Amino acid sequence: MAIRFYFVRRITARSAHQIKQFMVADQIELKDYLRETNLIHSRLLALVVLLAVLALILVARVWYLQIYNYERFEVLSKDNRVRLVPVPPVRGQVFDRKGKVLAENIPVFTLEILPQDVKDMDILLDQLTKIIEVSPADVVKFRAQVRSHRSFETQVLKVNLSEEEVARFSVNRHFFRGAKVEARLQRNYPYGGEMAHVLGYVGRINQRDKGSIDAKAYKGTDYIGKRGIEAKYEAHLLGRVGVEQVETNAHGERIRTIDRKSPVSGDDIYLNIDVELQIKAREYLGDHRGSVIAIEPATGQVLAFVSNPVYDPNKFVNGIDHRSYNALRGDVDRPLLNRTISGRYAPGSTIKGLISMSGLENGWSQNKSIVCPGYFTLKGSSHRYRCWKRSGHGSVSMIESLMYSCDVYYYQLANTLGIDKLSAFFKDFGLGSKTGIDLDGEPSGLVPSREWKRDRRGTSWYPGDTLNAGIGQGYMLVTPLQLGVVAATLANRGKRIEPRIVGRLKHSLNGDNEDAVSHLQGAELGQVNASAENFNAIIEAMTAVVAHPRGTAYRAAGLNAEYTMAGKTGTAQVVGIAQGAKYDASKLTDFQKDHALFISFAPVEQPKIAIAVIVENGGSGSGVAAPVARKVSDFYLLGKDANAADSAQQEAPVSAPVAMVAN
Amino acid sequence: MFRIKIDVPLLFGLLLLCVSSLFVLWSAGGESSRIIINQAIRMGIAITVMIALAQIRPDTIFRWTPLLYTAGLIMLALVMVAGDVGKGAQRWLDLGFVRFQPSEIMKLAVPTMVAWVITRKTLPPDFKNLVLASAVLILPCAFILVQPDLGTAILILMSGALIIFLAGFSWRNILILLGLALVLIPIAYIFVLEPYQQRRIQTLIDPWADPLGSGYQIIQSMIAIGSGGPQGKGWTQGSQSQGDFIPDRHTDFIFSVFSEEMGFIGVLLLITLYVAIVARGLYIAYYTKDTFSRLLAGSLSMTFFFYVFVNIGMVAGMLPVVGVPLPLISYGGTSMVTLMAGFGILMGIHNHRSLMSR
Secondary structure, three states: OHHHHHHHHHHOOOOHHHHHOOOHHHHHHHHHHHHHHHHHHHHHHHHHHHHHHHHHHHHHHHHHHHHHOHHHHHHHHOOOOEEEEEEOOOOOOEEOOOOOEEEEEEEEEEEEEOHHHOOOHHHHHHHHHHHOOOOHHHHHHHHHHHHHOOOOOOEEEEOOOOHHHHHHHHHOHHHOOOEEEEEEEEEEOOOHHHHHHHHOOEEEOOHHHHHHOOHHHHOOOOEEEOOHHHHHOHHHHHOEOEEEEEEEOOOOOEEEEEEEEOOEOOOEEEEOOOHHHHHHHHHHHOOOOEEEEEEEOOOOEEEEEEEEOOOOOHHHHOOOOHHHHHHHHHOOOOOOOOHHHHOOEOOHHHHHHHHHHHHHHOOOOOOOOEEEOOEEOOOOOOOOEEOOOOOOOEEEOHHHHHHHOOHHHHHHHHHHHOHHHHHHHHHHOOOOOOOOOOOOOOOOOEOOOHHHHHHHHOOOOOHHHHHHHHOOOOOOEEOHHHHHHHHHHHHOOOEEEOOEOEEEEEOOOOOOOOOOEEEOOOOEEEEOOOOHHHHHHHHHHHHHHHHOOOOOOHHHHHOOOOOOOEEEEEEEOOOOOOOOOOOOHHHOOHHHOOEEEEEEEEOOOOOOEEEEEEEOOOOOHHHHHHHHHHHHHHHHHHOOOHHHHHOOOOOOOOOOHHHHHOO | OOOOOOOHHHHHHHHHHHHHHHHHHHHHOOOOHHHHHHHHHHHHHHHHHHHHHHOOOHHHHHHHHHHHHHHHHHHHHHHHHHOEEEOOEEEEEEOOOOEEOHHHHHHHHHHHHHHHHHOOOOOOOOHHHHHHHHHHHHHHHHHHHOOOOHHHHHHHHHHHHHHHHHOOOOHHHHHHHHHHHHHHHHHHHHHOOOHHHHHHHHHHHOHHHOOOOOOHHHHHHHHHHHHHOOOOOOOOOOHHHHOOOOOOOOOOOHHHHHHHHHHHHHHHHHHHHHHHHHHHHHHHHHHOOOHHHHHHHHHHHHHHHHHHHHHHHHHOOOOOOOOOOOOOOOOOOHHHHHHHHHHHHHHHHHHOOOHHHO
């Protein structure tokens, strides 16, 4: 490279005379150099042209903004006159599977105050309360809001003004600078508590919500889903915020709209739940605490999801007052607890079908009979594990063991199988893990194992633990939802499907395409590792539980049935009964009585509905829980309302649900 | 005796820009004397660097080029493994005593290195040399792109491309490349750009699609510029600028403050000043004698205008927001030193144009 600088030095001599004295080799380089010079010079001229063009583009753009569009931007820049006002979207509605409205938006009048426009807040509030009734609690809440927000943020003093109050305010509005009445949409749940545990509710966006949401998406929106479907499907229900460019006068009142980008409403949600069935199921439960879950086995669609008692979600929309909230929280019946998804219970005898199937899968013969003397003892121990029937069942086969729910048979079977095989089989059925339903707050339940007991309890697994597991007592815990899914899986002959509350979403696309609908389907979770033959054997036995005159659920669920039903009763101990003592319901308080359980599906040949019922402290499964399942099945499959039969006039079936299920 | 050599017309233009910058910053920075003093100190440092570099002969720069380039490349690689994250991008390198962005060095080192590679053979470059030049150009750009710093990567790419263009890359091939770019850009948009970069481009096409979100800055900036009108609202009188409507108004978006307050006439004067500075740079390139210096001078001058174009383009809603400051006007020190260093090299080229003949 040094040669090139050397060469340059000579060229810069600028003397033609000198150049002539160069050597031939240099002359070749000279030619190159001259060519390079010309080349670069022409390219530099091209850059000058480019420079001119780019500069002109910039000038033209600024001219377009500053001269050509000057007036438009001039108006826009008067920032106190032209504002970008967010237009909140309308929250999506929620319907049941037949299109009944479960959550809607109703127009209400609210009294709102913009603090920065108020000269004296005390005087204003004083005068306002003379013509509009405002509770002291509302005033306290309002003042707190004003303190914690900036003065240009409007605060609500009262919601739900009557027509009369609106009229009175309108007449006197010039006295109340800073106050205004606005028509707003408010969430309403027409079925009140019936759907509370499914839908949850919306509430005002609070400080904690603000940390986790995209503030832009919520501009102009005051409410957010707090629980249930409202929270789980928040992203769908919310919609997209629009914006208006409005010109306002000096008081901030709108003169005209310059430009508008419409909001997009949230998706409408259609639940799989049939609200009539839901209401009836809770009615059949009566005053008991408990839950009923009904699932369409083939699809995993949740038909009814009842947790009793309930609360009124409408009270939460604008913030529930402290006294009412504390009353709900302090209620011994715990209405705020969603038992169906988060209540954890021992499955009791409802699990015996699974244990039998596990036995069949592991070489136990269904014809093998066991003699039940009313108790079972382990080798080398005198401890008596009692059967619920103290006199014993005598010789029982597998089918009979399920029919009578004989405990001794299952002590023997569980002892033979051992806990490892049992818990593996339970887990294969999906117990001990979340069902994957589209609601939050689901626990995974508990399937005990040797490892679990060593890790959590610090002791080894005893043979007696296995016996307890064999009758669904002891450590094992399931949710009503999990039991419902077990019933559905039995009905499906082992095909496991995630339960789904929401069936479809109807998207609002600003009128482009009104029929845009997404169907939601629970994922298929695979097949339980058991033969079809063994499934049929267990289902046959469970059918006998209901249909055989000696079955535990015959009188409660099987009598005069117009369709076939497979079921299993269960009773879960709440308090331990001392060795040798007798369970005496009359001596126990209500909260110490056994929980009553029942799982079922019907019709057996082509199952349309799988049900799990848990009645807290209901006593026995056959007495309390099974009739609920029967009534729910009757209502769903036949349209027959058991309670209507009690009253004098028999109503016609409300609908034809069997035809409906076929869709 | 050692005499300090400077290019007076260039210095005069640059000083005019610096003075304008202080005035605009007074208004844009909320009349804070701290900002003005900070900026003035940076200007002093930057001008010192410029004058120092103006004394260096181009062949000295030529000799040091490979070393500088290699060092810069190593530091870029270090940034990727050990760099600090600032504003969501990994750009800073902490050497213990000083923290800086290696990409700033590369703004100068890359075009210089490309010129170095190209002038080792006669012009126009043959295919082999073109491949080599492209390689030394694209490698650092790729590093910077993944930081991610799209704006800097593009501008460095442009500075190197300018060298190759000046070296006589044939017009036919240029057309072919432009055609390819037309095809590849939509593909790159979909597969290469990060979602936030895609959003910037969508915002550009229709800022009103999201006026409260990503479109907000552009809309407010366009309102500020447009409402300035022919004469402007007057210094420190811009209602948009003073009303805190424009984010980053004293850094990347300072042009909207300037044009709101100074109006179309002010903008014309500013752009004329920029054009004059760049024209002086191209003049230097034209009248210098050796090929390496010509290429370098041409690239440095024109790249400076690309900065102006990209910044005003994005602030005026023509180009996506890529975070390029308005040269010598925006608040901020690092890029100013780099720019002034570039002008120092330019002055050095001019000062030593006839050195060899003496």
